[in-house]
Amino acid sequence: MTQLQEPPADRFCDLVMKGGITSGVVYPKAIELLSRHYRFNGIGGTSAGAIAAAVTAAAEYRRRCTDSPAGFELLSKIPDELGGKLASGKSRLLSLFQPQPKMRRLFFVLTKALNCGSTSERIFNIVAGLLLAYWPATLGALVTAVSVGAWGLGWLAAALVLVFISLGWIGWWVYRDITQQMVANDFGLCTGLTEDEKGEALTPWLHALIQKAAGLPENRPLTFGQLWEAPGFPPKWLQMPANTAPRSIDLQMFSTNLSHGRPYIFPLPEADPLPTQFRNRERLYFKEEEMKRCLPPDVVAWMVEKSTPYTLEPGRDGKDPPTSAADGRRTLPDPQDFPVLLAARMSLSFPFLFTAIPLHAIDHDPPKNRQFRQCWFSDGGISSNFPMHLFDDLVPMWPTFGINLEPKVEERGLVFLPKKYDQGYGERWNHFAEQVEPASKLGGFLGAIVSTMQNWNDNSLSRMPGVRDRVARVRFNNNEGGMNLNMEDRLISNIAGRGVEAVQELVERFASTSTTGAQADGWDEHRFVRLNLLHKMLEARAHGIVGALDSKCVHATDFRILILNMRAARDQEGAPKSPPGYDNPMTQEDQQELDRFVTALKSLAQAMANPAQSVPFKPIPVPELRVRPPL
Secondary structure, three states, X not given: OOOOOOOOOOOEEEEEEOOOEHHHHHHHHHHHHHHOOOEEEEEEEOOHHHHHHHHHHHHHHHHHHHOOOHHHHHHHXXXXXXOOEOOOOOEHHHHOOOOOHHHHHHHHHHHHOOOOOOHHHHHHHHHHHHHHHOHHHHHHHHHHHHHHHHHHHOHHXXXXXXXXXXXXXXXXXXXXXXXXXXXXXXXXXXXXXXXOOOOOOHHHHHHHHHHHHHOOOOOOOOEHHHHHOOXXXXXXXXXXXXXXXXXXXXXXXXXXXXXXXXXXXXXXOOOOXXXXXXXXXXOOEEEHHHHOOOOOHHHXXXXXXXXXXXXXXXXXXXXEOOHHHOOOEEEOOOHHHOEHHHHXXXXXXOOEXXXXXXEEEEOOOOOOOOOEEEEEEEEHHHOOOOOOOOOXXXXXXXXXXXEEEEEOOOOOOOEEOOOOOOOOOOOOOOOHHHOOOHHHHHHHHHHHHHHHHHHHHHHHHHOOOOOHHHEEEEEEOOOOOEOOOOXXXXXXXXXXXHHHHHHHHHHHHHOOOOOOOOOOHXXXXXXXXXXXXXXXXXXXXXXXXXXXXXXXXXXXXOHHHHHHHHHHOEOOOOOEOOOOOOOOOOOHXXXXXXXXXXXXXXXXXXHHOXXXXXXXXXXXXXXXXXXXXXX
8 A cells, every 4th residue: 555645743724625416526536635735623514525524534533543544545536436337337426326216216307307418408308207207107198199099089189188198197196206205205315325236325335435434343433522532633732721622633514404494513512511501402312213214224223322212301390391202212422422424414415315314302482391393404505515614713723725616617727726815706606697598597597596595605705815715616517516416437537636636726825835934825825814804803893892891881881880780689589699691690700800801802992993003904805703603
């Protein structure tokens, strides 16, 4: 086995990868190249990006534990594997998508619509697919039409009968398959589990790949806790806060809880180690029989082993369902025992292609008689398909790289990384209105609506200063990536090569030795921009902070008095009262700490609000500091 170049033990980067179904073949070779220059600390992704993130984390875990790059070598071979053919003649890539038996008709229609050059061609192929997939209805309509013509009613009437009966019968059958069979199959065509003995489906294939990359047996799935506790972090130069447990390999993946209408980041937050009255509402439960529909047996067995049956906690009578209502529900494994595969499967549940993942939570809206309700988790890309913010610090210690996937831009290269500060913030255009065919225009208009709802936040962030310069943009032709499930090996190889080119650009910009110093010019420039950016964002908020902290702020209690009042508060019995967010009454030490914070904050804000202290840095576009959830 060839020994690959290894980076310094204390040289880290973070990596975030965008979702895109089969577009994910861009990542493996690119990651292997990046691993020669950096060790990975934060790794994040969504959908297909989550697949790459999971395997990257597994390979980094193996490298940290054994000093072996074998996991990354395995990763780099994936495009070649997926470009191969099975004995049946089907491509290895397409074989990963295996429909349930009752979903085969709809899946056949889907595959007929792939790799079409125009809307007209796609419509023709869909119609042909429907006629072939639902052949009994087609045959019945044809027999009926021939009978009408033979009875002397005319062949025009026969043709009309053929059209209308075909539409009616096939339409009814499709409606039944979608509303009954697909819904019963957890809203998807494929569970991800193997249905064809000639080749593994996506989930068992991914499970085996993660375990091999990590150097672990398949019956003990890789967990987030193993990643967090991998050796080699923190580096000696990094001083961590007291009572902080650093995550050696910090893998994070998005999934979308459709029942709650918001994204979740897996793994879920760890429980507070200290007793507290403030409970985290992200308490999720699972049923073993439901997990068996979407996960390999070894992973389900692990989840059962690392979980406990639901039981009503002391003091929660009337607030939570009784133990008798558990119906086989079990607590999800704690974050440190949570299987990486499950998080990846929850993130890649592309709507209708893959089944959603059913978990359960307590509905706290009713004041009494609260019940369990199913939470349906689908593709993370529904809510954030390119979460570049995952590992951001206000001033970075090491770079957070992103690999973005986007459509081809005419007269532009297929790989782009900004080299100057005034590059890369142009708008991403959707040219749907320039389509020639009206059907294509309408389809493009509807697609643009969905794309905007899905990607506006990610698109806005990727244009920001201090972000765009570390995002390598890889562009795809219409017949590449996405829903093109049956790409030829030539296309897969081309896409993988494009990923390598993107990483070469990042390495040259951020990792190559500068001509003027030890650090690369791009890394120095990035840190300089981020420092100025922080200054500008604080400066923009300084006036508001100064006004809010001023004792003359009208219709508001001065903060020093407010803090004192909170400490002196008493309940109806005269006992000390806990302030909002405190488990216990405020102590003198708490009061003094808040007073020190107010003094320091006021001093900083006053300095930042002084026009003489401003710097001439021009942020384009202009960002803001905001209070918002980590999602």
